[in-house]
Amino acid sequence: MEKLKLGNYEFENRLFTGTGKFKDKGLISKMLKESKSEMITVALRRVDLDNPDLNILSYIPKDVTLLPNTSGARTAEEAIKIARIARQAGCGDFIKIEVISDMKYLMPDNEETIKATEVLSKEGFIVLPYVSPDLMTAIKLEKAGAAAVMPLGSPIGSNQGIIAKGLIEQIIETVNIPVIIDAGIGKPSHAAEAMEMGAAAVLVNTAIATAGDPIAMGRAFSKAVEAGREAYLSKLANQKEQASASSPLTGFLFN
Amino acid sequence: MSFVNLLEKYNQFNFEKFNKNITSDDVKRVIEKDKLDEMDFLILLSDRALNHIEEIAKKASKITTQHFGNVKSLYTPIYLSNYCASNCVYCGFSSSNQIKRKRLTSDEIEKEAKSIAKTGLKHILMLTGEAPKIDDIDYLKEATKILKRYFHFVGMEVYAMDESEYKELFEAGVDGLTIYQETYNREVYKQVHLSGRKKDYLYRLDAAERGAKVGMRQVNIGALFGLSECIDEAFTVGLHAKYLQNKYLETEVAISMPRICSAESDYEVKYELNDQRFVQFMMAFRLFLPRVSINISTRENPNFRENILPLGVTKISAGSKTEVAGHTQEGESTKQFEISDSRSVSEIIEALNQKGYQPILKDWEGI
Amino acid sequence: MNIKLNGTFKKTNNKTIRELLISVDMLKEGVVVLLNDEVLKEDEYKIKLRENDNIELLSFVSGG
Numbered sequence: 097m098e099k100l101k102l103g104n105y106e107f108e109n110r111l112f113t114g115t116g117k118f119k120d121k122g123l124i125s126k127m128l129k130e131s132k133s134e135m136i137t138v139a140l141r142r143v144d145l146d147n148p149d150l151n152i153l154s155y156i157p158k159d160v161t162l163l164p165n166t167s168g169a170r171t172a173e174e175a176i177k178i179a180r181i182a183r184q185a186g187c188g189d190f191i192k193i194e195v196i197s198d199m200k201y202l203m204p205d206n207e208e209t210i211k212a213t214e215v216l217s218k219e220g221f222i223v224l225p226y227v228s229p230d231l232m233t234a235i236k237l238e239k240a241g242a243a244a245v246m247p248l249g250s251p252i253g254s255n256q257g258i259i260a261k262g263l264i265e266q267i268i269e270t271v272n273i274p275v276i277i278d279a280g281i282g283k284p285s286h287a288a289e290a291m292e293m294g295a296a297a298v299l300v301n302t303a304i305a306t307a308g309d310p311i312a313m314g315r316a317f318s319k320a321v322e323a324g325r326e327a328y329l330s331k332l333a334n335q336k337e338q339a340s341a342s343s344p345l346t347g348f349l350f351n
Numbered sequence: 352m353s354f355v356n357l358l359e360k361y362n363q364f365n366f367e368k369f370n371k372n373i374t375s376d377d378v379k380r381v382i383e384k385d386k387l388d389e390m391d392f393l394i395l396l397s398d399r400a401l402n403h404i405e406e407i408a409k410k411a412s413k414i415t416t417q418h419f420g421n422v423k424s425l426y427t428p429i430y431l432s433n434y435c436a437s438n439c440v441y442c443g444f445s446s447s448n449q450i451k452r453k454r455l456t457s458d459e460i461e462k463e464a465k466s467i468a469k470t471g472l473k474h475i476l477m478l479t480g481e482a483p484k485i486d487d488i489d490y491l492k493e494a495t496k497i498l499k500r501y502f503h504f505v506g507m508e509v510y511a512m513d514e515s516e517y518k519e520l521f522e523a524g525v526d527g528l529t530i531y532q533e534t535y536n537r538e539v540y541k542q543v544h545l546s547g548r549k550k551d552y553l554y555r556l557d558a559a560e561r562g563a564k565v566g567m568r569q570v571n572i573g574a575l576f577g578l579s580e581c582i583d584e585a586f587t588v589g590l591h592a593k594y595l596q597n598k599y600l601e602t603e604v605a606i607s608m609p610r611i612c613s614a615e616s617d618y619e620v621k622y623e624l625n626d627q628r629f630v631q632f633m634m635a636f637r638l639f640l641p642r643v644s645i646n647i648s649t650r651e652n653p654n655f656r657e658n659i660l661p662l663g664v665t666k667i668s669a670g671s672k673t674e675v676a677g678h679t680q681e682g683e684s685t686k687q688f689e690i691s692d693s694r695s696v697s698e699i700i701e702a703l704n705q706k707g708y709q710p711i712l713k714d715w716e717g718i
Numbered sequence: 719m720n721i722k723l724n725g726t727f728k729k730t731n732n733k734t735i736r737e738l739l740i741s742v743d744m745l746k747e748g749v750v751v752l753l754n755d756e757v758l759k760e761d762e763y764k765i766k767l768r769e770n771d772n773i774e775l776l777s778f779v780s781g782g
Contacts, residue, residue, distance in 0.1 A: 116781045140750070145724060185776070
């Protein structure tokens with residue numbers, strides 16, 4: 097099947113994953129292998145000098161593309177700063193812009209995300225902006241040079257699946273860049289649904305990391321993404337509508 | 352990228368073969384879909400789809416009501432000038448025809464406008480032939496200024512022009528642009544457009560997009576059915592409308608379906624579009640592009656226009672005169688085409704009301 | 719001299735970045751060093767520390 101192009105990279109597999117919330121980080125590399133996911137998110141944080149975390153990069157196989165996010169940023173300026181540091185630190189050109197100042201639901205700030213995209217895309221980053229599904233935002237992001245738009249399926253960690261299907265469909269039908277549904281995908285069936293709608297890929301973190309068996313769940317998600325994509329490509333027919341009885345509308349053409 | 356790049360994708364497409372292989376199941380499947388793609392649209396235009404015209408009609412009626420309610424917008428044309436430097440084989444105004452040429456003065460425009468405004472109409476479409484040197488930008492600007500005093504929406508159907516000229520006219524008050532490619536078939540286009548600016552296929556093709564770019568609220572495209580293979584033509588009109596809709600979200604895109612028949616023209620019509628096919632195509636546009644406006648003019652007779660109201664039409668012309676100063680100086684110049692529906696505006700409003708429709712004279716007002 | 723390390727002001731006798739990193743046991747793989755908002759490459763760790771330098775030590779961690 098056709099590969100997904102983001103910047104100058106090509107992805108065979110349309111399931112992207114995340115490193116967050118794994119009880120046992122040692123499972124990450126096996127999960128990546130079994131799910132065949134080719135890109136995984138990481139975050140950047142200040143080292144706790146008294147209690148340093150081990151370097152997450154050591155758990156990620158070298159052939160998997162890193163997607164650093166700007167988590168922690170509450171403004172465009174902060175996101176831009178984090179992105180530049182991540183790249184300078186050797187993380188590659190991809191950046192997931194995540195600007196969140198809402199601590200209740202963790203909803204992204206679309207306006208700040210657009211601003212950050214404008215700056216970072218000009219600096220050569222492959223920008224994947226995480227936003228709340230909004231058509232005008234998506235259009236502005238495309239204009240600003242984003243490599244894709246990443247509308248949330250539902251709030252981070254909520255596992256509610258795709259709650260604004262119609263809004264995401266508008267975006268898929270309008271913009272010319274890939275639409276990657278990120279956040280809130282709780283089950284493989286959600287992922288299949290996302291792909292059936294025409295999403296180019298999905299990003300799943302919580303549902304895999306917190307599953308009883310993250311490796312098996314990663315595999316399951318990968319299969320679901322493939323199934324959804326194939327279904328989309330073969331174009332589903334819709335449910336049959338009830339025909340309503342009424343006098344012929346076209347009788348006049350045959351008299 | 353221009354629309355012509357999209358068209359090139361279909362250069363090798365075998366329309367005839369596709370048409371022949373369509374089955375009833377294909378048509379039924381498309382009727383049940385909510386979002387149609389280009390191939391679905393082509394299926395609805397096929398010969399086979401004619402067998403399912405009543406089912407298509409039910410869907411078209413439903414979608415029209417869903418998106419437009421019972422609203423039908425009314426407008427009328429005002430012919431400012433029939434001077435023409437182009438020689439288009441099919442047209443009454445062709446430069447090679449010996450006809451009475453006339454161009455309205457400012458006073459005459461004002462008189463016509465006053466007369467039309469009495470009918471209550473607020474949406475007017477100003478037309479000229481292809482005479483850029485005579486009906487130049489300044490003339491059009493002046494006409495716009497006058498018309499804007501009497502009408503809320505001024506549309507323009509004139510020769511194709513540059514983007515900067517569209518911008519000038521837009522800033523002078525022109526709200527909408529109507530421009531028909533006549534035929535999207537390059538070969539036929541060459542054969543029927545013999546001289547003048549209109550000879551340039553690509554320049555004309557991109558005109559609608561130039562209008563949208565400068566901010567025209569409405570862009571109205573179409574093909575003159577009869578010049579070339581009808582299914583191919585309808586397909587391309589649909590593609591063009593979708594292209595504009597997708598690229599210029601702020602622009603209202605409208606489709607017209609003018610057609611010529613042998614009876615009314617000296618031009619030998621090889622691809623006549625009959626009523627059944629006309630309705631089929633119109634409904635196909637409706638299903639393919641639920642939000643596109645469909646504009647049916649007084650070229651069509653009253654009975655026919657009334658019957659097709661539920662099936663996708665959203666704009667109709669009323670009280671039309673296709674001659675210059677037709678409202679105040681009837682008979683003084685030659686008509687561009689024969690009008691079949693010569694009912695007055697009030698008669699048409701009455702007829703619409705009776706059928707349960709909501710005639711709209713004023714769509715919106717710029718402030 | 720006075721410097722700022724991960725947001726905290728402190729006094730140090732270390733002469734270079736490298737010495738500073740060793741002193742907090744952070745001369746290891748995965749540590750990203752920012753000196754006055756610029757990311758330092760490993761061969762730049764020999765840079766001499768100056769009064770009021772702002773040093774940030776970051777690392778890549780798990781995140782979604």
